[in-house]
Amino acid sequence: xxxxxxxxxxxxxxxxxxxxxxxxxxxxxxxxxxxxxxxxxxxxxxxxxxxxxxxxxxxxxxxxxxxxxxxxxxxxxxxxxxxxxxxxxxxxxxxxxxxxxxxxxxxxxxxxxxxxxxxxxxxxxxxxxxxxxxxxxxxxxxxxxxxxxxxxxxxxxxxxxxxxxxxxxxxxxxxxxxxxxxxxxxxxxxxxxxxxxxxxxxxxxxxxxxxxxxxxxxxxxxxxxxxxxxxxxxxxxxxxxxxxxxxxxxxxxxxxxxxxxxxxxxxxxxxxxxxxxxxxxxxxxxxxxxxxxxxxxxxxxxxxxxxxxxxxxxxxxxxxxxxxxxxxxxxxxxxxxxxx
Numbered sequence: 001x002x003x004x005x006x007x008x009x010x011x012x013x014x015x016x017x018x019x020x021x022x023x024x025x026x027x028x029x030x031x032x033x034x035x036x037x038x039x040x041x042x043x044x045x046x047x048x049x050x051x052x053x054x055x056x057x058x059x060x061x062x063x064x065x066x067x068x069x070x071x072x073x074x075x076x077x078x079x080x081x082x083x084x085x086x087x088x089x090x091x092x093x094x095x096x097x098x099x100x101x102x103x104x105x106x107x108x109x110x111x112x113x114x115x116x117x118x119x120x121x122x123x124x125x126x127x128x129x130x131x132x133x134x135x136x137x138x139x140x141x142x143x144x145x146x147x148x149x150x151x152x153x154x155x156x157x158x159x160x161x162x163x164x165x166x167x168x169x170x171x172x173x174x175x176x177x178x179x180x181x182x183x184x185x186x187x188x189x190x191x192x193x194x195x196x197x198x199x200x201x202x203x204x205x206x207x208x209x210x211x212x213x214x215x216x217x218x219x220x221x222x223x224x225x226x227x228x229x230x231x232x233x234x235x236x237x238x239x240x241x242x243x244x245x246x247x248x249x250x251x252x253x254x255x256x257x258x259x260x261x262x263x264x265x266x267x268x269x270x271x272x273x274x275x276x277x278x279x280x281x282x283x284x285x286x287x288x289x290x291x292x293x294x295x296x297x298x299x300x301x302x303x304x305x306x307x308x309x310x311x312x313x314x315x316x317x318x319x320x321x322x323x324x325x326x327x328x329x330x331x332x333x334x335x336x337x338x339x340x
Contacts, residue, residue, distance in 0.1 A: 008036030033317020042285025094248030121154035139172035152188035163191035166198035226258035266305035282311035282319035
């Protein structure tokens with residue numbers, strides 16, 4: 001069984017029910033999730049030996065977050081307990097032409113105060129096939145960035161494949177700071193995952209001919225983005241998700257994979273969205289599983305896109321789908337008929 005480790009922050013999500021706005025709600029639904037935690041759950045669902053590494057507060061909220069991961073088979077034995085708080089984000093679900101809105105409350109959290117030496121990476125990464133993080137983790141603070149670099153250097157020395165989802169977040173850092181920090185980290189990375197804007201915001205590599213707000217995406221432009229990233233950082237694979245936002249409720253969804261030689265595009269799905277948060281993480285989980293299982297490049301990108309398509313129909317951060325369900329969609333059955 002392949003073993004994977006993901007490293008990042010798990011947070012408490014608070015969201016008004018029934019598409020209510022922040023200013024009108026008098027209650028919030030509590031859910032746990034976060035980029036790397038979401039990937040860990042996906043990989044566990046697909047049958048891999050999945051570990052999640054983080055720091056959480058030594059209180060009931062921290063334990064609740066750990067319990068959620070354990071519920072889905074994720075190994076939490078390397079999670080550290082700390083005195084600081086758990087991060088929170090508030091989500092207002094968008095609908096039709098009204099966009100979703102996120103408010104962060106994540107200053108001075110347990111993971112943001114992590115520092116080199118807190119995690120014994122030689123122990124964590126022993127016999128591991130893949131280590132995954134996102135651009136969110138180093139954006140949390142200098143200590144988190146340094147701890148990420150420490151993990152990557154150890155992974156490279158131990159021969160562990162490393163993947164990253166760029167996940168640029170403008171509310172956490174500037175493009176200049178992101179480019180500086182991520183530029184150093186990507187020297188140790190093998191697989192990069194991004195969306196329509198990440199490469200431009202972080203590294204200044206723009207997809208010519210694309211107008212994201214107008215819903216126009218250029219395939220040739222994203223081929224250029226992938227090849228430039230691969231060339232600059234000596235990458236084995238670059239994957240880019242291609243989202244066409246018709247509205248907050250309906251999107252076109254497909255993706256591209258570059259393996260250093262050829263470009264592979266998935267089929268496009270027109271998705272009616274139940275919950276968009278975690279869609280990119282579901283894609284990452286599907287892609288990483290496919291690459292670890294040595295699927296063909298075309299099947300890998302089809303599997304990852306189908307997994308993410310299904311996540312858009314599921315409430316919450318985690319992608320609660322099985323291997324069989326993803327393969328059924330890849331094979332062309334997207335009818336949604338009742339399974340009896």
